[in-house]
Each structure stands twice: as structure tokens, then as C-alpha cells.
Amino acid sequence: MPLRYLENVVTLAYDPEKCTGCGMCVAVCPHAVFVMEGKKAAITDKDLCMECGACLRNCPFEAISVRPGVGCAYALMMSQLKGREISSGD
Amino acid sequence: MSCCGPEIDPEKAGPGRPANANDVVCCGSDCECESTLQAGDLDGKSRPWITGVLTAAAGTVPAVATRPSWTDRLGTWKVRWGFGRSTYAIPPGLYAIGAPGADAPVLVTANFKMSFDRVRWAMEGRSAWLLVLDTKGINVWCAAGKGNFGTDELVRRIEATRLGEIVSHRQLILPQLGAPGVAAHLVTKLTKFQVMFGPVRAEDLPAFLDAGLKATPEMRLIRFPLKERLILTPVELTGVFRHPIGLAFLGLWALKLLGLRFIPLDGLAFLGAILIGTVLVQILLPWVPGRAFALKGWILGAIWAIAVCALRGFPGASLGGWLAALSYVLILPALSAFLAMNFTGSSTFTSLSGVVKEMKYSVPAMIASAGLGIVALVAGFFV
Numbered sequence: 001m002p003l004r005y006l007e008n009v010v011t012l013a014y015d016p017e018k019c020t021g022c023g024m025c026v027a028v029c030p031h032a033v034f035v036m037e038g039k040k041a042a043i044t045d046k047d048l049c050m051e052c053g054a055c056l057r058n059c060p061f062e063a064i065s066v067r068p069g070v071g072c073a074y075a076l077m078m079s080q081l082k083g084r085e086i087s088s089g090d
Numbered sequence: 091m092s093c094c095g096p097e098i099d100p101e102k103a104g105p106g107r108p109a110n111a112n113d114v115v116c117c118g119s120d121c122e123c124e125s126t127l128q129a130g131d132l133d134g135k136s137r138p139w140i141t142g143v144l145t146a147a148a149g150t151v152p153a154v155a156t157r158p159s160w161t162d163r164l165g166t167w168k169v170r171w172g173f174g175r176s177t178y179a180i181p182p183g184l185y186a187i188g189a190p191g192a193d194a195p196v197l198v199t200a201n202f203k204m205s206f207d208r209v210r211w212a213m214e215g216r217s218a219w220l221l222v223l224d225t226k227g228i229n230v231w232c233a234a235g236k237g238n239f240g241t242d243e244l245v246r247r248i249e250a251t252r253l254g255e256i257v258s259h260r261q262l263i264l265p266q267l268g269a270p271g272v273a274a275h276l277v278t279k280l281t282k283f284q285v286m287f288g289p290v291r292a293e294d295l296p297a298f299l300d301a302g303l304k305a306t307p308e309m310r311l312i313r314f315p316l317k318e319r320l321i322l323t324p325v326e327l328t329g330v331f332r333h334p335i336g337l338a339f340l341g342l343w344a345l346k347l348l349g350l351r352f353i354p355l356d357g358l359a360f361l362g363a364i365l366i367g368t369v370l371v372q373i374l375l376p377w378v379p380g381r382a383f384a385l386k387g388w389i390l391g392a393i394w395a396i397a398v399c400a401l402r403g404f405p406g407a408s409l410g411g412w413l414a415a416l417s418y419v420l421i422l423p424a425l426s427a428f429l430a431m432n433f434t435g436s437s438t439f440t441s442l443s444g445v446v447k448e449m450k451y452s453v454p455a456m457i458a459s460a461g462l463g464i465v466a467l468v469a470g471f472f473v
Contacts, residue, residue, distance in 0.1 A: 009446075
């Protein structure tokens with residue numbers, strides 16, 4: 001059973017007009033959010049997206065937008081408390 | 091006179107970089123100089139996983155073992171328990187697996203030793219070049235998210251190791267989880283190397299290579315099965331006790347057990363709440379109701395709180411008993427919820443937007459609950 005997190009929150013957006021069918025988003029997404037449908041990519045289930053940003057980084061045609069980030073409560077809390085960006089390893 | 095030219099600063103020599111100023115490869119018997127790299131060591135530090143030294147067009151490259159040694163296993167175990175995690179790194183640069191020639195594949199990984207270990211062990215019996223990026227000792231996925239396992243570092247490392255002179259092809263195989271940090275098309279533009287994203291798991295590399303660099307859909311999916319959730323729990327658990335508050339708790343509990351009975355601390359109740367939030371929620375993750383991790387922690391914590399009350403005979407008939415029961419039910423689940431919420435960063439499927447929303451509701455709830463619980467606890471002393 002695929003583990004699911006909160007629904008209807010992710011910032012993922014996709015513009016099929018800009019898609020050239022290169023398939024990079026399908027190759028890099030670790031949750032199979034994208035799939036090839038004919039000559040273009042399509043979203044399977046937006047709520048599976050964890051906003052890692054791999055698709056954003058690897059779409060040369062800017063068909064994908066997302067606010068990338070790490071879903072880490074600890075990092076968010078520490079950022080609030082220390083007043084600066086915190087990420088893994090800090 | 092040395093055939094190799096003036097000695098180079100050993101700091102600057104390293105994997106894939108010439109050991110001497112004249113670019114002459116020191117091969118041994120007919121040369122008076124010594125390579126700065128000996129089998130078994132690197133930069134002067136003893137590294138038992140280096141089995142030898144390969145001579146390549148642009149310098150000497152350390153060859154690495156492909157089987158785990160007991161020092162590897164011990165190192166992995168320590169890191170899994172939370173010790174030395176931030177310093178478990180190896181020097182970045184180029185390494186050799188097996189006996190790679192100019193046409194051998196180039197695999198790329200992070201300089202976190204566990205990432206490096208996974209790749210070389212998966213490649214037992216095969217030959218390849220292993221390009222190790224400087225991710226400051228952090229694993230591929232976390233480093234990619236931060237940008238350290240990134241386009242810039244990859245380009246830098248390709249140039250520093252003179253990879254283009256060592257391999258005749260122009261193809262790199264990257265772990266799929268490096269994609270958040272590496273823009274394949276930009277790497278190609280800057281270096282002429284094509285980036286192929288390989289499988290998520292290093293273990294799938296042989297199958298990926300044998301299929302002609304083709305990944306099955308399963309190889310491209312990250313899963314979070316029980317075994318992988320369980321292996322993360324030791325560091326979650328020890329994390330509590332490596333924090334000053336956790337240490338203080340242990341100290342107080344120890345004092346109470348040693349005779350200072352007046353200390354009003356139910357150590358067992360708290361330990362249970364800690365185990366629930368750092369181990370049990372993680373094990374039962376798919377089956378506990380609720381999408382938010384804090385809610386899962388709260389639910390299991392509430393069950394524990396009720397069980398502890400039953401064990402301790404609360405609420406019983408007195409006001410004091412009711413206040414005690416109230417304090418247990420308000421404090422313990424809040425603690426488990428907090429600890430469970432902190433597991434979001436170690437999981438494989440939580441989005442930042444989701445975590446922000448989860449925290450918006452659960453942090454105030456946890457603070458209010460714990461606060462009221464403390465009030466009930468203190469009130470109980472006066473009854």
C-alpha cells in the first residue's frame with residue numbers, strides 16, 4: 001500500500017502546452033507522479049508528490065513548477081527558533 | 091634525481107589527481123619517486139577499503155574493495171545508532187571498482203561513506219569508475235535537496251579529476267535521488283557528458299547495467315517498507331537522549347531509582363511515550379489512523395497514557411487521582427505526538443507543504459495539551 005500524506009496541499013503545477021515529451025520527469029520522480037500518455041507527460045496522482053523538486057530541476061522546457069523543499073518538521077521548527085534556514089546536517 | 095618532478099603537496103594530490111608536478115605516473119620499479127598513494131591509505135589516513143592503486147591517463151586512482159569488511163560493518167552500525175554521523179565521510183574524487191578501462195561506466199555518488207559503500211558493494215565482480223562528489227559527508231538524497239549533490243559540484247568534480255581524459259565515452263550514471271540537485275541538461279551543456287539517472291537503489295545497478303542502462307518502473311520508485319522504517323529507529327531513539335532534555339530526564343529518573351523517592355517523575359510512563367514516538371509509530375506507520383505524523387503519535391500515545399493510568403490505579407476515587415489521570419492523558423500523548431512529528435524528515439513521502447500544514451495545527455495543540463497537563467500535575471501536589 002503506498003504511504004500517503006496530507007492531501008490537496010502540494011504546490012505542483014504542470015503545463016502540458018510546454019511539454020515536448022522528453023520523459024525526464026517520468027525518469028526522475030521517485031513516486032511515479034508523472035507518466036507518459038502518448039507524446040506528452042501526464043500527472044497520475046498529485047497527492048503522491050513530496051515536492052523534492054527533481055522534476056522541476058530536470059524539465060528543460062519549464063513545463064513544471066513546484067515549491068521545492070524538504071518535508072522535515074524538525075528543520076522547520078529549528079528555522080523558526082533560530083531565525084534562519086536550517087537543513088539536514090545543521 | 092626524481093623522475094617525477096618536484097613533490098606536490100599531498101593535500102593537493104588525491105584520487106584522480108596527479109601525484110607530482112610533471113604529470114608522470116609513478117609506476118614503481120623504474121622510478122625513484124613514491125606515489126603519495128599507497129594501497130590501503132589515502133591522504134595519509136589509513137583506509138582499509140582501498141585495495142590498490144590504478145594508473146590512469148590523468149594520474150593515480152585508488153581501487154576500492156567491493157566486499158564489506160568488519161570495520162565497514164562496525165562503522166555503519168555506529169552511524170545507525172547516531173554516533174559520528176556528520177563525520178562519516180571519505181575524500182571526494184575518482185575511485186576505481188574492479189579494473190575499469192577507458193570504456194568502463196562512470197557511476198556518481200556522494201562522499202557520505204554509507205552511500206559510497208552501497209555502490210561499491212553492489213558492483214562486486216564488475217568494473218566501473220566511481221566519481222565521488224563533495225556533499226560534505228551527507229547522503230545523496232538529502233544533499234540533492236540542499237543543492238550539494240548538485241550540477242555545480244558535479245561539473246567541478248568532472249574537471250578536477252580530469253574525467254574526460256580517463257574515459258573515452260561521455261556518459262555518467264547518477265543515482266535517481268540525485269535529481270533534485272542535478273539538472274541533466276545543464277551538465278551536458280557544461281561538460282559534454284550525458285547524465286543517465288540510474289535506479290533509486292544501488293542494489294539495482296547490476297540489473298540496470300545489464301539491461302543496457304534501462305530502469306524498470308519498480309527501480310524508479312522509492313518505497314518505505316517496514317525494514318527501512320525500522321532501521322531508522324535507533325537514531326530517532328538515541329536522538330532523544332543525546333538532547334539535554336532527554337539527558338536530564340535520564341538523570342532525574344536515575345536519581346529517583348537510586349533512592350530520591352520524592353522526585354515526582356513517572357519514568358516508566360515517559361519512557362513508554364518516548365518509545366512510542368520514536369519506534370512504535372515508525373513500525374506501525376501505515377496502519378495507525380491519520381495522515382499527520384503528529385496525529386499518529388497522539389493516538390498511540392493516548393492508548394499508552396490510558397494503560398499507564400490503569401496500571402497506576404488512576405483516576406480512582408480521589409480528586410488527586412483524577413488530576414493525575416488528567417495530567418497523564420494530556421502530557422504523554424503530546425510527547426509521543428511531538429516525537430512522531432519529528433520523523434517526517436526521515437520519511438520518504440512527506441511534502442514541505444504538508445508538513446507546514448501539519449505543524450500549523452499540531453504544534454499549538456501539543457503546547458496547549460502539555461501546558462494544561464502540567465497545570466493538572468502541579469494542582470495534584472496540593473490536593
